[in-house]
Amino acid sequence: MKTILWLMAHTFRNTFRKRSNIILFLLPVAGVLLSAGLYGSAGGAGLRIGIVQQDGADAVGRDIAAFVGALDGVKITETSDADLKDQIAAGKLDAGIAIPAGFGEKLKAGSPEPLELLSVKGAQVTAYVQAMLDGYLNNVASIASETQGDKARFERIYAAYTQGGFKVDRERLNDASNVKDTTYQSLGFLVAFIMFSSVNMSEMILREKENRTFLRLLSSPVTARSYVAANVAVNVIAMMCQIALTLTFMRAVLHIDSGVPVMQLALILVLFGLGAIALSLMIVSLSKSKGQSSALQNLIITPTCLLAGCYFPMDIMPDAIRKVGAFLPQHWLLDTVNRLQHGDSFGSLYMNLLVLVAFAAAFAAIAIFRFSRNNDTRSFV
Amino acid sequence: MNIIEIGGLTKKFGDFAAVDNMSLTLKEGEIFGFLGANGAGKSTTISMIASLLRPTKGEIKFLGKNIAKHAHFAKMNIGIVPQDLAIYEDMTAFENVKFFAGLYGFRGSELKARVEEALSFVGLGDKQKELPKNFSGGMKRRLNIACAIAHRPKLIIMDEPTVGIDPHSRNYILQSVKELNRMGCTILYTSHYMEEVEEICTRIAIVDHGKIIADGTKEQLKAIITDSKEIWIDVKSVEGLNQERLKEIRGVLSVRIEEQRLKIQSRAEIANLNDIVQQLIRDGMEIRAVEEQAPNLETVFLTLTGRNLRD
Numbered sequence: 040m041k042t043i044l045w046l047m048a049h050t051f052r053n054t055f056r057k058r059s060n061i062i063l064f065l066l067p068v069a070g071v072l073l074s075a076g077l078y079g080s081a082g083g084a085g086l087r088i089g090i091v092q093q094d095g096a097d098a099v100g101r102d103i104a105a106f107v108g109a110l111d112g113v114k115i116t117e118t119s120d121a122d123l124k125d126q127i128a129a130g131k132l133d134a135g136i137a138i139p140a141g142f143g144e145k146l147k148a149g150s151p152e153p154l155e156l157l158s159v160k161g162a163q164v165t166a167y168v169q170a171m172l173d174g175y176l177n178n179v180a181s182i183a184s185e186t187q188g189d190k191a192r193f194e195r196i197y198a199a200y201t202q203g204g205f206k207v208d209r210e211r212l213n214d215a216s217n218v219k220d221t222t223y224q225s226l227g228f229l230v231a232f233i234m235f236s237s238v239n240m241s242e243m244i245l246r247e248k249e250n251r252t253f254l255r256l257l258s259s260p261v262t263a264r265s266y267v268a269a270n271v272a273v274n275v276i277a278m279m280c281q282i283a284l285t286l287t288f289m290r291a292v293l294h295i296d297s298g299v300p301v302m303q304l305a306l307i308l309v310l311f312g313l314g315a316i317a318l319s320l321m322i323v324s325l326s327k328s329k330g331q332s333s334a335l336q337n338l339i340i341t342p343t344c345l346l347a348g349c350y351f352p353m354d355i356m357p358d359a360i361r362k363v364g365a366f367l368p369q370h371w372l373l374d375t376v377n378r379l380q381h382g383d384s385f386g387s388l389y390m391n392l393l394v395l396v397a398f399a400a401a402f403a404a405i406a407i408f409r410f411s412r413n414n415d416t417r418s419f420v
Numbered sequence: 421m422n423i424i425e426i427g428g429l430t431k432k433f434g435d436f437a438a439v440d441n442m443s444l445t446l447k448e449g450e451i452f453g454f455l456g457a458n459g460a461g462k463s464t465t466i467s468m469i470a471s472l473l474r475p476t477k478g479e480i481k482f483l484g485k486n487i488a489k490h491a492h493f494a495k496m497n498i499g500i501v502p503q504d505l506a507i508y509e510d511m512t513a514f515e516n517v518k519f520f521a522g523l524y525g526f527r528g529s530e531l532k533a534r535v536e537e538a539l540s541f542v543g544l545g546d547k548q549k550e551l552p553k554n555f556s557g558g559m560k561r562r563l564n565i566a567c568a569i570a571h572r573p574k575l576i577i578m579d580e581p582t583v584g585i586d587p588h589s590r591n592y593i594l595q596s597v598k599e600l601n602r603m604g605c606t607i608l609y610t611s612h613y614m615e616e617v618e619e620i621c622t623r624i625a626i627v628d629h630g631k632i633i634a635d636g637t638k639e640q641l642k643a644i645i646t647d648s649k650e651i652w653i654d655v656k657s658v659e660g661l662n663q664e665r666l667k668e669i670r671g672v673l674s675v676r677i678e679e680q681r682l683k684i685q686s687r688a689e690i691a692n693l694n695d696i697v698q699q700l701i702r703d704g705m706e707i708r709a710v711e712e713q714a715p716n717l718e719t720v721f722l723t724l725t726g727r728n729l730r731d
Contacts, residue, residue, distance in 0.1 A: 045522045056510060251506035255567060258470040258500045259523040260492050 042261055046269035054240060054273070063236055064277065067285045070228025075221055075293050086168065088156075089118040089126055089135040097143030099179065102201060103154070106175050107136065113168060127159060134158035134165050136172075147193055149183040151176055222289070222297040226308075226376055227349030229285050230369050231340065233278055233312055237319035238336045240274045245329045267410065271316060278312040298380040310395045311372040317402035318368075324409035343367045368398040421483070423448045423575055423606045424469060429478035431464050431630075438464040440630035441478070446575075451597065451607040453621030455614075455721060461630035462610050463503075466577050469608070470500050483574070496524060499573035503580040503610075505564050507552050513539060513563050514548040521570035538570035539563075541599075543592060558589020565596065569605075576600060577608045582616060594620055614718045624717070628725045642715045645723045648673060650713040651693065653682045656706035665703070669695045674722075680708075685719065 054060050094100030108115040123135040135157040145152055156165040186193040247253040282305055289295045297304055326332035347369035353361055364370040375391040424446040431439040439461045446452050456462045467473040469480055471491045480487050487494040507516050517535045526534055539545050542562035552560050582590045597620055601607055611617050625635040634641055658677055666675050671690030676683040
């Protein structure tokens with residue numbers, strides 16, 4: 040055990056002595072940032088509406104602008120008639136309303152002019168505000184109709200309407216789809232980087248074979264088994280730190296709620312990480328040089344991550360490719376997370392977890408078999 | 421006492437026997453020379469002594485204990501200096517030796533003391549904090565040795581420790597080997613440089629095709645070939661030399677050409693020098709010097725294996 044700890048400390052020092060390895064270690068965090076940038080900006084930022092106020096002298100005209108501004112998820116900006124279209128075209132505003140001069144007077148007279156929202160994004164964006172605005176204007180028009188030109192009465196009822204309290208129970212339903220997409224793709228990047236990072240750490244075995252220190256290590260009281268065990272232990276610790284760091288970053292800095300309890304998510308990721316380490320050992324055991332393992336790593340990790348949906352959502356892929364994805368461990372991890380996000384219980388997903396364990400066991404078995412069959416010490420002496 | 425006893429040792433890679441039924445003993449306190457051309461089986465034998473390879477057949481005993489069953493004991497007491505450098509270029513000399521010595525269980529002040537002792541021994545005491553990538557070839561070789569001796573092994577296996585280094589470093593290493601031996605270490609030494617082996621080894625084994633074909637002191641080995649002699653003839657140019665006619669001369673065993681020097685091996689009891697010189701004159705050679713050599717290790721090796729050590 041003392042020797043394994045000595046080897047672990049050496050592996051840690053040697054790995055993180057290189058700046059490039061520190062960068063590789065931190066790549067999952069960068070992946071989450073990238074994912075948040077790609078998916079986090081889609082929707083959910085609120086509606087930006089420009090108001091052209093040409094009836095500012097009238098209280099009703101001013102109240103219309105205030106009403107729109109008070110709507111949930113709407114941010115208003117006062118602008119001029121000349122700038123409104125330009126700002127909408129430039130994407131600085133999502134929609135615009137022009138309140139013409141004398142609009143308030145006509146409304147009080149019971150003959151309101153229709154107020155239309157100007158937008159290039161169509162009803163998908165404006166429907167909610169248009170409906171709320173129409174409702175407001177109809178109510179004011181009804182008051183006008185009821186008071187039949189009696190200004191004093193109108194003002195009194197209008198004031199009671201605008202200030203009057205009525206109880207509305209409001210339940211806010213969050214649109215979690217965007218957050219889930221961000222989480223899903225963030226985990227996709229995390230998975231890919233964990234795999235690359237694992238191979239990089241396991242490659243230390245090949246580096247030590249190439250610089251012949253492996254021979255010296257094995258001629259000391261260190262056994263090949265404890266040497267590999269120390270490498271795996273460092274790999275596991277590094278992988279757990281990567282997962283903890285990434286999940287903390289997602290939650291504490293980017294405020295991304297994955298929709299899955301953090302411990303469950305961490306457990307699934309660690310399970311997958313063990314498979315990634317076993318795969319990295321398999322790659323190393325199949326390679327005679329670092330160059331060979333790098334080629335093998337690129338040949339295995341990048342395409343499988345693409346096929347399993349780590350970089351792009353599986354939904355956009357053809358059906359045949361989706362079927363291929365089912366044979367990849369990355370797919371089973373992402374599928375488990377997806378199902379948990381959609382309300383499946385952790386216990387009901389035992390088959391997914393078993394598949395992940397099976398992948399890890401299969402890779403490890405191949406690696407152990409290859410290591411035990413390696414009789415090529417001649418090349419190290 | 422025997423430090424190493426090898427009995428019936430065989431190592432096969434497929435059908436090829438790299439080591440073939442080898443038996444050998446090394447006594448404590450010896451500097452044992454292990455001579456053989458490339459592929460003769462030296463490195464495979466060394467790998468098995470260092471527990472890096474499992475024998476196909478036979479056994480190796482270290483201080484009376486079978487190393488297959490007592491690998492830890494053997495490894496704790498053996499230091500290996502590989503032919504190729506086995507050091508970390510991006511770790512300082514001190515860190516290199518410290519790491520490898522740490523594998524033998526040393527920690528704290530004892531570890532520090534052993535590292536400093538090993539580095540001082542190889543003359544790198546003042547280079548502890550420097551990176552090997554800034555070292556000369558000779559300094560790297562010395563660091564390679566320091567990494568193998570910090571745990572004070574009883575047996576040190578040195579595989580071509582002086583390959584490709586300057587004469588000063590070579591001399592330093594040879595003196596270090598003698599010093600280690602004086603301090604009580606047994607040395608198993610392989611080299612392509614026959615003169616090194618002759619200078620430092622107390623006993624020598626010649627390996628060929630995985631077998632020990634001769635084993636003994638320098639004198640014992642030279643005595644094997646008292647029936648032959650070597651004649652060196654320096655000529656101005658070897659152009660026009662007819663080797664076949666030389667070989668036809670009675671008693672001539674072999675003819676080798678090394679630049680402007682002919683090395684003719686001949687049976688000792690036959691006086692054929694005149695015939696050889698006359699044949700060379702007939703071939704138009706301009707003779708500069710003639711010298712009859714007493715048998716040396718190189719002659720012994722050539723006679724026994726039929727090839728040069730560097731073949």
